[in-house]
Amino acid sequence: DSGVTQTPKHLITATGQRVTLRCSPRSGDLSVYWYQQSLDQGLQFLIQYYNGEERAKGNILERFSAQQFPDLHSELNLSSLELGDSALYFCASSVDLPGELFFGEGSRLTVL
């Protein structure tokens, strides 16, 4: 158990819909990262938050947004969903530096 909790584990929805994925980081970790893993794109960095503020953006679409709340949990919002958004979405957390990232079990999103 990494200590990072993600919900829901599985989600099936239709094109055009909106979903929210939730992540609770390890106790004490201030940084939260979101990654998207699809079959053809590998693990792609989406966005990072540190102590409530956005630190960096990666390959995140404009239809996607995220935030980190005062209690440090984070949510990733995906809207106007398309078939190509079907993927495994990972949340990870870490202390600022150094060291490894600790990953949640992922949220499997299927868009039909």
Added chain:
Amino acid sequence: AQTVTQSQPEMSVQEAETVTLSCTYDTSESDYYLFWYKQPPSRQMILVIRQEAYKQQNATENRFSVNFQKAAKSFSLKISDSQLGDAAMYFCAYRSAYGGGRGADGLTFGKGTHLIIQP
């Protein structure tokens, strides 16, 4: 920007044998961290081993060891006495040591190597 390359999409090894997974990376930074993560069919990302760039000694964790060649920007993973439970996708990853507001300090991943263990 840093890049990580894993040139072996798939590797196969007999149980109890040794296998080496390759990884090369490109960076202009002098201080960084390198990792191998394992992703079994359960999809959980599990840290296998880590290496700090400033350390010359290669990291080892039980049956797992690395060959870190900083000048060559190479970071291979050796798995000894392969077991059926080692079957998984293995990802090499890079993390800059210069985070703290200078941009993303998360991981840059390679595309992975699918390791098959033959019984």
